[in-house]
Amino acid sequence: MTTASIAPSATTVLGARVRDGGVSFALWAPRASRVELVLVAEDRTQANRDLARGDDGVWTGHVAGIGAGQRYGYRVHGEWDPEQGARFNPARLLLDPYARAITGGVDYNGPILDHAPGSPEVPDRTDSLLAVPLSVVVADTPPPEPIAAPVPRDRTSVYExxxxxxxxxxxxxxxxxxxxxxxxxxxxxxxxxxxxxxxxxxxxxxxxxxSEPFLVGRGLTNxxxxxxxxxxxxxxxxxxxxxxxxxxxxxxxxxxxxxxxxxxxxxxxxxxHTGEGGHTGPTLAYRGIDHxxxxxxxxxxxxxxxxxxxxxxxxxxxxxxxxxxxxxxxxxxxxxxxxxxxxxxxxxxxxxxxxxxxxxxxxxxxxxxxxxxxxxxxxxxxxxxxxxxxxxxxxxxxxxxxxxxxxxxxxxxxxxxxxxxxxxxxxxxxxxxxxxxxxxxxxxxxxxxxxxxxxxxxxxxxxxxxxxxxxxxxxxxxxxxxxxxxxxxxxxxxxxxxxxxxxxxxxxxxxxxxxxxxxxxxxxxxxxxxxxxxxxxxxxxxxxxxxxxxxxxxxxxxxxxxxxxxxxxxxxSPLFQATRFRHSEPILDARGRPSGRKNLAWFGGGPEELTEVEWGDGGRRTLGLYLADDTPERDHDEAYLIWFHAGADPVEVELPAGPWAKSYTVQAHTGETGELPDEQVDAGRRLVLPGRVVVLLRVG
The missing domain is CATH 3.20.20.80 (Glycosidases)
Incomplete structure (x- = not known):
């Protein structure tokens, strides 16, 4: 029987839940022959209880008189047959995959491998209790306050x-x-x-x-x-x-x-992946339940x-x-x-x-x-x-x-x-x-x-x-x-x-x-x-x-x-909250006729849009991005021209006139103070971009 043929039933509640004057436990381990629940006291003494297997491969049991804060683990029995992906070893105290809290770290000098050192085909029967973290029972409590106004995707900015x-x-x-x-x-x-x-x-x-054992061996951590x-x-x-x-x-x-x-x-x-590494790594949970x-x-x-x-x-x-x-x-x-x-x-x-x-x-x-x-x-x-x-x-x-x-x-x-x-x-x-x-x-x-x-x-x-x-x-x-x-x-x-x-x-x-x-x-x-x-x-x-x-x-x-x-x-600005891709669609005037402007246009320093020849210039280091609002319910009065100039030397550009703009005002830039004009610049005028700069111009 393969584990893929048995899955927990949709109604099965896995993990540890405080209920009915005690705690109910459930572990999915369909290939196991026996599962012991291990209750661990403050002094690390343990009390073991056998769980009962259900048809869906879930082992369950209820323990009265315990509650939140109880530490526990599992010992999962079964055949030791590494050639069949079976590495069952009840000497390993295993974490509950559904544990809502875990006590801490791992003693990497302890018996945390399921096998004898250097011999992954030979099981190690030393008890791992004192070397591994423990699962902790956590009672249900109210969730946190939700955010008052969920952020739309187009307005999201992430901080990692x-x-x-x-x-x-x-x-x-x-x-x-x-x-x-x-x-x-x-x-x-x-x-x-x-x-x-x-x-x-x-x-x-x-x-x-x-942390991985090799890092701990160097005195480092994950x-x-x-x-x-x-x-x-x-x-x-x-x-x-x-x-x-x-x-x-x-x-x-x-x-x-x-x-x-x-x-x-x-x-x-x-x-x-999990922190157990390959099959020669520590066995702390999943590998011991079913490799x-x-x-x-x-x-x-x-x-x-x-x-x-x-x-x-x-x-x-x-x-x-x-x-x-x-x-x-x-x-x-x-x-x-x-x-x-x-x-x-x-x-x-x-x-x-x-x-x-x-x-x-x-x-x-x-x-x-x-x-x-x-x-x-x-x-x-x-x-x-x-x-x-x-x-x-x-x-x-x-x-x-x-x-x-x-x-x-x-x-x-x-x-x-x-x-x-x-x-x-x-x-x-x-x-x-x-x-x-x-x-x-x-x-x-x-x-x-x-x-x-x-x-x-x-x-x-x-x-x-x-x-x-x-x-x-x-x-x-x-x-x-x-x-x-x-x-x-x-x-x-x-x-x-x-x-x-x-x-x-x-x-x-x-x-x-x-x-x-x-x-x-x-x-x-x-x-x-x-x-x-x-x-x-x-x-x-x-x-x-x-x-x-x-x-x-x-x-x-x-x-x-x-x-x-x-x-x-x-x-x-809605212009920087893009809800669709722009493909240089024409902007219509109040009568529904083309205004001569587009919602997206590219300039290279001259008065006209970039030509195909200019697009193919491998040495080009200056690009002007024109963005304009074409949302029907708004007045189309917001537009920007952004210059990205990666060249080391200054370059002179002509600010597009005609239907594109009447004037431009520097709203932000990455240069030094005084490198760009504070006053409004008329469309059609020339503007010197200093070397290596981004310039954001608001269109007037």
Whole structure:
């Protein structure tokens, strides 16, 4: 009998629930021959109770006289047959996959492998009780306050942050709250987010995670959190007051605080793999419950079929595993109040039983049809490391996607490594080539220039190469294709000319991100000039190297002010809230006749629109983007001309006249004070664009 043929019934409630004067337990383990519930006391003594098996492979039992705060685990019995994907070993105390709270970490020197060291085919029968984290019973409590006004997709701006590192050094957050859920919900922090103008925080993983053994061996930890162990449990180390369920309460309080500030909460979730690694790694939950059931295996049924690069891949083609993912998502929305999800390595989640990418996968259909999930923001990282894993643009209606094509094009443009401006124009207008055919609008494109993975914005303009020596891998880890430019000096310098250029380039990159059609994503601290000293893979650096340093805000006030100004513009102007792709449609006058203007036009410095020859000029470094309102219910009185000039030298452009405009006024720019005129400029006049600049002109 295969696990794929048995799934929990639709009415089965899995996990631990406080009810009827005690707690009911339910674990899906269809290939097990016996399951013991282990109740663990404060002194770590254990009381074992056998559970009863149902026809759907779910083992259940009710224990009277216990309640919230009870610690527990499971011992799952069955055949030890690694060649059949069966690694049952009741000496391993296992976490409940549905545990709503988990006590803490792992003793990596303890008996956490299911096999004898160096012999994965031989079981180790040493009890793991004292070396592993425990599941905790959590009672139902009211969910957080919902956000008063959900943010439409076309008005969304995302701020990607790390719960631990964001407030660790915040001077206004009480020391005992720094680096916690409570710290992120502290008034000084929510006020910064509100005043910055972002609408949504995207939290790096907060589902309970552990570190990889090889990192612990180096004295490091998994800082980012992309090594999930419990898909229902808020990460225990982010709680300021305890790990016996207090983390659930504190998470809810954080969500309420952010919602009261008008900020949505989006979670970066890692359902593509777990923290158990490959079959030679620790057995803490899923492998011990059913290795073949939870994970994708190679044809020999021994090794994990790894399309994540993390040792294992969760098998969502198995209905029981798919149920786990969907139940987890619903729980975070209905009980913990979150507003959406970003799926790490999302392609893994839509692979079928043969490990092929399947765009008719049941996961996609279930999310689209689910009354809870279909109303949330759903974002894909549209790739994994397996065959045909790169799926940018393919996730379809209802999904937004991280757009690395935007990142690469914009980085290349500002460092002078593009062939002309044709692709830049496509990225600036929402990447219709990727998203329009599937019926989506520009908001489907999550535009970003930096993210947690890679250089910060400051480092992008300060380093040509990575400097990851602190990670202990001889600088061999992390990406080599950074598309960065150090502005003439590698790393920090006192040279005022180099530093001025770096500020200018950082402003150019930020302005390009915030003026482009699509959903912008800012990496936390970029507006403050955060640096990781050239480390582009700081996943294992829970240290000042990764934390946000709030004392850099004054030195980078120019970047912070520009970020606020342009986020406010996006919030106020319908032109920057694109609900459809523009294709240079003509704007009609009051009588319904063509006015001579278009809702989108491109200029290169002359009075007329760019010609095909000019589009093909590989050396072009100047592009003018004209945007005009053509919404029928409005008066068509809002229009902008935005110049993107990446050349090092100034260039003179003629401001389009005739039907395009009567006058132009500089509303924002990335240059220095006095480089551009403050007064209104008549259409048809010439304007000198200083070298390396973005200029936003309001059309009069």
């Amino acid at each position: 942050l790390h719960v631990g590192g964001y407030t660790r050094l915040h001077p206004l957050v009480p020391e005992h709250l720094r680096g916690t859920f409570a710290g992120l919900g502290y008034p000084a922090v929510t006020e910064h987010l509100r005043s910055l103008g972002v609408t949504s925080v995207e939290l790096l993983p907060v589902q309970h995670f552990v 800082y980012w959190g992309y090594n999930t162990l419990g898909f229902f449990a808020p990460h225990a180390a982010y709680c300021s007051v305890g790990t016996q369920g207090e983390q659930v309460t504190e998470f809810k309080e954080m969500v309420t605080a952010l919602h009261r500030a008008g900020i949505e909460v989006i979670l970066d979730v890692v359902y593509n 073949r059931g939870y994970y994708r295996l190679t044809d020999d049924q021994i090794d994990d079929y790894d399309v994540t690069g993390c040792g294992n891949s969760l098998d969502t083609s198995n209905p029981g595993v798919l149920r786990l993912v969907l139940d987890s998502l619903r729980y975070w929305v209905t009980e913990l109040g979150v507003d959406g999800f970003r799926f790490d390595l999302a392609t893994t989640l839509i692979r079928d039983q043969r490990h092929h990418v399947d765009h008719d996968h049941p996961l996609l259909a279930a999310i689209a049809e689910d009354p809870v999930l279909s109303g949330t923001k759903i974002i894909a990282e549209p790739w994994d490391v397996g065959p045909y894993g790169y799926q940018l643009g393919a996730f379809g209606e209802g999904w937004s996607e991280w757009n690395d094509a935007f990142r690469n094009t914009v980085r290349d443009f500002w460092r002078g490594h593009t062939h002309g401006v044709r692709e830049l124009a496509t990225r600036l207008t929402g990447s219709a080539d990727l998203f329009e055919e599937s019926g989506r609008d520009p908001s489907a494109s999550i535009n970003f220039i930096t993210a947690h993975d890679g250089f910060t914005l400051r480092d992008l303009v300060s380093y040509d190469g990575k400097h990851n020596e602190a990670n202990g891998e001889h600088n061999a880890d992390g990406a080599d294709d950074n598309r960065s430019w150090n502005c003439g000096h590698e790393g920090e310098t006192d040279d005022p000319g180099v530093n001025a250029l770096r500020h200018r380039q950082a402003r150019n990159l930020m302005a390009t991100l915030l003026l482009a059609a699509g959903t912008p994503m800012i990496t936390a601290g970029d507006e403050l000039g955060r640096t990781q000293q050239g480390n582009n893979n700081a996943y294992c650096q829970d240290s000042p190297l990764s934390w946000v340093h709030w004392d850099t805000a004054d030195d980078w006030a120019d970047l912070g002010a520009l970020t606020r100004e342009l986020l406010a513009l996006r919030a106020d």
